[in-house]
Structures are given as structure tokens and as C-alpha cells.
Amino acid sequence: MFATTYRQRLTVQKKTGLFRNPPLIEKRDGVYVFIGGRKLLNFSSNDYLGLGDSQILREKTARNFLKYGSSASSSRLVSANYDIMQEAENRYARYFGYDEALFFQSGYQANLAIISTFFGTGDTVIFDKHIHASSIKGIMLSGCRFTGYNHGNMSHLEKRLLKSPQDKTAVLTESLFSMDGDIPDMAAIKKLKKRYLFLCVVDEAHAFGALGTGGRGLAGDIADIALGTFGKALGFFGAFALLPKGFKSYLLNFASPVIYSTSLPAAHAATALDILEIIENSDALRACLAKISRLIKTRLRNEGFTVYGDAHIVAIEIGNEQKTWEISNRLLEKGIFVFSARYPTVPMGKAILRLSMTAGHKPEDIDIFVERFKEVYRNVMVN
Ligand SMILES: Cc1ncc(COP(=O)(O)O)c(C=O)c1O
Secondary structure, three states: OHHHHHHHHHHHHHHOOOOOOOOOOOEEEOOEEEEOOEEEEEOOOOOOOOHHHOHHHHHHHHHHHHHHOOOOOOEHHHHOOOHHHHHHHHHHHHHHOOOEEEEEOOHHHHHHHHHHHHOOOOOEEEEEOOOOHHHHHHHHHHOOEEEEEOOOOHHHHHHHHHOOOHHHEEEEEEOOOOOOOOOOOHHHHHHHHHHHOOEEEEEOOOOOOOOOHHHOOOOOOOOOEEEEEOOOOOOOOOEEEEEOOOHHHHHHHHOHHHHOOEOOOHHHHHHHHHHHHHHHOOHHHHHHHHHHHHHHHHHHHHOOOOEEOOOOEEEEEEEOHHHHHHHHHHHHHOOEEOEEEOOOOOOOOOEEEEEEOOOOOOHHHHHHHHHHHHHHHHHHHHO
């Protein structure tokens, strides 16, 4: 019975161009991945600074796991509250300009925990309609009253704020949107915050490490709570919540995803400390990332494509789900690995090719992409 239902649903996914079947990757090497014995240029990795595949981080991580062991072997609240975790969390809080920090096993889990624990009955959460699925899940779990505002639309946000109780309202946004690649109007949010006194939660998953002074992201001015993930520019795994004073203890006492889950190991905290030092000294990599990201957008726009993105996430507008999927498949055959973002990752009928640029991409890689994309686009769109 269950199996039949699942088969039917998957058939519908295939018919509508929404089926997901990720290719098997044999290995990665910088900006390349190997699939079916072929070397492909990768534009689908969030390893923005190239640290996730770097020799320096491989060695540091290996050393830390040798020293501290492989597992925390219990939840944080039972027997895994290691002093090195406290130290790493304190250092992260200080570096990013917050009072406290708490590490999580993933950004998804962190968003779920933060939102579902801090907000509940009697609270109102107003969110940008393009925020990440994990934040949406957190809202659903929280039991709060919630309402979305149109993506990046500050006057719509204000309309929502006018109807919400001042001291019981939180606003959720991202600083660099994961699919659209755009940055909201931070100055406008700051003004609204002054006027309406809401609690501001900002997901900086795609900005920390890559954007802002010393990789400190874009929302230090407006966020009361921020979310960072290690799995993108920081080249590792896990995540961290940055918090006002007293909020960490609240999570340790009331957040189910923290209380009932095996903690990250101590070796993770040791590596997190190493990473912070690297991030602080990565201005050159951030400059490379900014430069190559500007170049690809200019090149694509010069060819007449509609391209979005204010930084290293580049969205090429395609629209139709089937055609977008076909374009990424044909590019795969031509040695290019690029993600086709389709519903429900993006709204229906608004499918995009989503490119993540990294500091390791070279201008020659852009040449290759633009030439092959032009050819594939022409072939797919005329048929
Ligand atoms: C905006 C945003 N927030 C949170 C997450 C989740 O982070 P993680 O990959 O560490 O679970 C992602 C990752 O896809 C993301 O794009």
C-alpha cells in the first residue's frame, strides 16, 4: 500500500520535471568533480573559499580527530559539554560580535531549534517568503502566529509589522538568499527595527566567511540572533547560532533538537577554532571570490541572459522545470556540473540554474561555462 503510493508520487515527479536523482560522485578535486570516470567543472558547491577541499584543513581536521577521538558519544546535556566547545563557542560569539554562541550538528537543525524554541503561542513571526526550508519547518513546529512578506519587499514587511504586537514579534530573513542570491535592504530593515522594535533573526549561512569585514557577514547591524553554518564557506560541517545574553541557556534547557541529539565531537570544536583563524586571514580569497562572481554575471548579461545575484550565488532565469532540468543534464554531458533549482526549492514556473562561485574558479572556467551554456540553452529552448 505505502509502496504503491510512493511509486505513484514519484511517477508524477518524473512527468512534471521535478524528479530528483543526484549523480554519483566518485571524488572531488578543487573546482572539479568526477562522475562516471569523467572530470566535470563544478558550479554547484558551496565551498566558497575552497577550504572544504584544502590540504590545510584536511591536516588540521585529521590531527584534531586523532587527538580528541571521533564521537561525543552523548548529547551535550549528558556527558558532552567539553570545555573546548565552550571555548570555541565563546570565540565565535566574540568574533562575530554577539554575546553567546551554540554549536549545532547542522544549519537545518539549528534553524529548527532556534525558531521552534524561541517562538510559540502568542508570538508573531514575520518572514521573507524565500527563507530556507529549515526556517519554515521551525515556524510550523513553533505554534506561533506567522505571516510571510513578499521576497525582499520592505513596504510589504512594514504592512505586516503595522498589524503585529510590538514586543511579541520577530522578523526572519537571510542576509544572502540561498537561491535568488540577493541581499535584502539592510538599511531599510534597520529603520523598521528602530520603529517597530521587533526581534530580528538573520540566517547568514551563505554570507559568513565569504562576505563582510573579515567574513563577518552582512547583518551584524540588525540581527539579534544569527545563524551560521560550517558547511559552506567555512569548509566543514555543523552550524552555530549567535545569540544575545541568556539565550544559550534557554536553548540548552528547552530546545528539543539540542537536548535529544548526540553532540558534535570535541574534535569539531578544535577544528572550528582553527577555521576561525583561517577565516580571519582570508581577505585575499574573499577578494578572488568577489571578482570571479562579478565576471560571470557580466559575461552572462552581455550574452543577453537574465541573471540575478548580488554576490557569489548566481541565478540564471529559465522558468520551465523540464527545460531547466534538461539544460543541466546536457551541460553534464558537456563537462559542466550545475544545479537546476526547481519547485519546491523555488516557486513553480520559476526554475533557475543556480551557480555557486568559489575563489578557486578561474576566468578560463567562466569562458568554458558561457560557451557551453549558450549552445545548450539555444538547443533546448528552441525544441
Ligand atoms: C539559508 C540556509 N540556511 C540553512 C541551511 C542549512 O545548513 P546546513 O547545510 O548546515 O544544514 C542552508 C543549507 O542548505 C541554507 O542554504
